[in-house]
Amino acid sequence: MIDFPVDFPDGSLRIIGLGPGPAEWMTPESTALLAAASDLVGYKPYLDRIAPQPGQRLHASDNRVEIDRARHALALAMEGRRVGVVSGGDPGIFAMAAAVFEAVEQGEPGWAALDIKVTPGLSAMQAAAARIGAPLGHDFCAISLSDNLKPWALIERRLQAACDGDFVIALYNPASKARPQPIHDAFTLLRREKAGETPVAFARAIGRKDESLVLTTLTSADPGLADMSTLVLIGSSATRSLVQAGRPLLYTPRSVRSA
Amino acid sequence: MIDFPVDFPDGSLRIIGLGPGPAEWMTPESTALLAAASDLVGYKPYLDRIAPQPGQRLHASDNRVEIDRARHALALAMEGRRVGVVSGGDPGIFAMAAAVFEAVEQGEPGWAALDIKVTPGLSAMQAAAARIGAPLGHDFCAISLSDNLKPWALIERRLQAACDGDFVIALYNPASKARPQPIHDAFTLLRREKAGETPVAFARAIGRKDESLVLTTLTSADPGLADMSTLVLIGSSATRSLVQAGRPLLYTPRSVRSA
Numbered sequence: 001m002i003d004f005p006v007d008f009p010d011g012s013l014r015i016i017g018l019g020p021g022p023a024e025w026m027t028p029e030s031t032a033l034l035a036a037a038s039d040l041v042g043y044k045p046y047l048d049r050i051a052p053q054p055g056q057r058l059h060a061s062d063n064r065v066e067i068d069r070a071r072h073a074l075a076l077a078m079e080g081r082r083v084g085v086v087s088g089g090d091p092g093i094f095a096m097a098a099a100v101f102e103a104v105e106q107g108e109p110g111w112a113a114l115d116i117k118v119t120p121g122l123s124a125m126q127a128a129a130a131r132i133g134a135p136l137g138h139d140f141c142a143i144s145l146s147d148n149l150k151p152w153a154l155i156e157r158r159l160q161a162a163c164d165g166d167f168v169i170a171l172y173n174p175a176s177k178a179r180p181q182p183i184h185d186a187f188t189l190l191r192r193e194k195a196g197e198t199p200v201a202f203a204r205a206i207g208r209k210d211e212s213l214v215l216t217t218l219t220s221a222d223p224g225l226a227d228m229s230t231l232v233l234i235g236s237s238a239t240r241s242l243v244q245a246g247r248p249l250l251y252t253p254r255s256v257r258s259a
Numbered sequence: 260m261i262d263f264p265v266d267f268p269d270g271s272l273r274i275i276g277l278g279p280g281p282a283e284w285m286t287p288e289s290t291a292l293l294a295a296a297s298d299l300v301g302y303k304p305y306l307d308r309i310a311p312q313p314g315q316r317l318h319a320s321d322n323r324v325e326i327d328r329a330r331h332a333l334a335l336a337m338e339g340r341r342v343g344v345v346s347g348g349d350p351g352i353f354a355m356a357a358a359v360f361e362a363v364e365q366g367e368p369g370w371a372a373l374d375i376k377v378t379p380g381l382s383a384m385q386a387a388a389a390r391i392g393a394p395l396g397h398d399f400c401a402i403s404l405s406d407n408l409k410p411w412a413l414i415e416r417r418l419q420a421a422c423d424g425d426f427v428i429a430l431y432n433p434a435s436k437a438r439p440q441p442i443h444d445a446f447t448l449l450r451r452e453k454a455g456e457t458p459v460a461f462a463r464a465i466g467r468k469d470e471s472l473v474l475t476t477l478t479s480a481d482p483g484l485a486d487m488s489t490l491v492l493i494g495s496s497a498t499r500s501l502v503q504a505g506r507p508l509l510y511t512p513r514s515v516r517s518a
Contacts, residue, residue: 004283024263024288025379032283066513092388094513098396101510105501115504118389120284122379129351130377137357138409139417141400141426150397150515158398158424165420166413167400242364245374251360254325254353256409 004028008036013077013114015091015100016084017121018046020207025127029119033084041073042086042096050086057081066096070103074111090123094144094172124231125170128203131213133242133249135201135233138256140168145175145182152185159186163193168252169234174226183223183232190234191218199235199250202226215241215248263287267295272336272373274350274359275343276380277305279466284386288378292343300332301345301355309345316340325355329362333370349382353403353431383490384429387462390472392501392508394460394492397515399427404434404441411444418445422452427511428493433485442482442491449493450477458494458509461485474500474507 008014014033019025034040035053044060052058059076061069070085077083087096097118104111129136141162145155162169169190174183190198196219204212204227214225218234226232239252267273273292278284293299294312303319311317318335320328329344336342346355356377363370388395400421404414421428428449433442449457455478463471463486473484477493485491498511 004281019286022263024291025286027278027284027286027381029283090385090388092385092393092395094396097389097393098510098513101393101396101501101503101508102512102514104503105499112502113504118393120381120385120389122286122381123385126349126351126379126382130356130379134351134356134360134377136351137353137360139400139402141398141421141424143398149513154425154515158426161420161424161426162400164423165400165417167417167420240364242360243371244360244363245372249360251357253361254357254403254408255361256413 006032006036007117008033008082009115010082011077011080011115013073013083013085013100013116015097015116015118016086017091017119018049018086018088019122020089020124020127021205022207025122025207027119027121030121033119036082037084038082039076040084040086041069041076043069046086046088066099067103070096070100071107073100074103074107074114077114078110087121090121092118092120093123093142124172124206127206128201128231128233131203131206132201132215132233134251135168135235135239137252137254138168138236138238140170142170142172144172145186146173146179147182155182156189159189160193163190166236168236168239171232171234173228174230174232176228183226187221187223194218194234195237199239199241201233201250202230203233204230215250265291265295266376267292267341268374269341270336270339270374272332272342272344272359272375274356274375274377275345276350276378277308277345277347278381279348279383279386280308281466284381284466286378286380289380292378295341296343297341298335299343299345300328300335302328305345305347325358326362329355329359330366332359333362333366333373336373337369346380349380351377351379352382352401383431383465384492386465387460387490387492390462390465391460391474391492393510394427394494394498396511396513397427397495397497399429401429401431403431404445405432405438406441414441415448418448419452422449425495427495427498430491430493432487433489433491435487442485446480446482453477453493454496458498458500460492460509461489462492463489474509
């Protein structure tokens with residue numbers, strides 16, 4: 001099944017994207033690296049998706065602090081292990097890749113000499129977009145609403161800019177139990193700036209058994225639908241609704257007429 | 260190898276993402292759908308990547324007009340064929356998925372009843388980001404610089420908004436032989452708005468044999484490096500350079516300090 005060389009020597013670290021969930025959306029490169037690792041480090045819900053190889057050590061973390069997980073992985077690589085850092089979605093998008101390089105910069109001098117590579121994966125917005133139709137068919141931006149790691153003023157500035165530029169907007173980390181407010185505050189801003197009939201989608205756990213999809217408008221949307229497994233998409237002024245074989249969809253045309 | 264059900268009945272259309280190029284970056288779902296199609300429709304350089312099944316009909320297009328390709332694919336599905344519309348990267352991002360739904364809306368009444376689904380793929384910015392380090396680790400936007408389908412004034416408005424919001428910026432379709440100017444005009448705007456030391460990457464054909472990567476700064480960048488196979492990445496004010504095992508990288512930290 002694996003018919004390409006896997007570059008994963010002892011004492012190296014690979015940051016591996018699992019994609020949104022199902023095996024048919026995980027790349028062969030990620031599958032091969034998962035199998036070749038001596039140690040896998042990750043947030044427990046992600047490691048739970050993997051069938052470990054014999055002798056493989058799993059380091060599951062309950063800890064939501066990504067930088068601590070990155071430091072642990074780097075220390076294991078320094079011991080000569082083949083360390084896979086496991087990330088849901090694409091590790092390069094709001095995920096573990098940046099945390100690892102941040103940990104390197106702030107950490108032990110030896111870490112800067114480690115062989116570290118990133119393997120991409122499908123991100124939540126791509127799974128959501130495929131189910132919704134083609135909402136990301138034209139210029140878009142992706143904003144994390146988590147204010148654990150950045151001031152809310154910067155999030156507001158970016159939401160405002162996204163409206164000014166009439167981008168399609170993908171909102172990551174819209175809400176959590178500990179942090180229910182951001183998505184409500186974001187909708188207050190979006191409703192002030194954008195037309196009420198702007199299409200909105202709440203795409204939850206797309207690709208997993210409990211996936212759900214709600215298509216609505218900015219006026220009618222209930223921001224309370226969003227949880228930590230939800231990707232929220234807000235259309236641009238060009239995003240259109242259509243019904244395809246009885247199924248409501250959204251798409252953003254590639255062509256824009258001159259004003 | 261394919262151990263999941265493939266949903267691809269006669270008289271349906273699947274929009275299939277090939278990813279950036281190499282087989283190890285194409286999802287198993289895309290591989291399975293490519294094998295199950297009776298007809299594959301696509302721009303010739305993408306179809307050339309595929310080893311056709313016996314009896315499979317390939318409809319290679321030299322035509323850059325995506326909407327015509329979409330209409331052809333829809334007509335084949337109406338004849339009862341299992342039609343795969345093949346797209347490089349992610350068909351949902353600046354690619355064929357939006358073109359198909361646009362063609363449906365403008366086309367024959369029967370097309371609205373067709374069973375049409377989209378399968379995601381890795382997009383060029385994700386391949387580029389993996390090679391560069393983790394430049395998309397924080398809020399970002401993706402802008403196509405092609406002014407074939409939209410007025411340049413809208414592109415300028417979006418570049419301005421991307422600067423106002425201090426987003427990381429991924430530029431698709433930065434230049435082509437027929438259209439060399441957009442990337443130069445974009446850099447003129449970006450240099451006016453952003454600091455000269457802002458990290459910039461020109462990531463060309465990442466994942467393919469002739470891949471190349473240039474990391475530089477906004478002041479030093481030569482926009483003429485960009486061609487139609489290049490993804491250009493512009494950092495935010497937080498994007499950092501580091502040297503990892505002798506290799507220069509860029510990453511954007513997830514955390515932002517309060518101003």
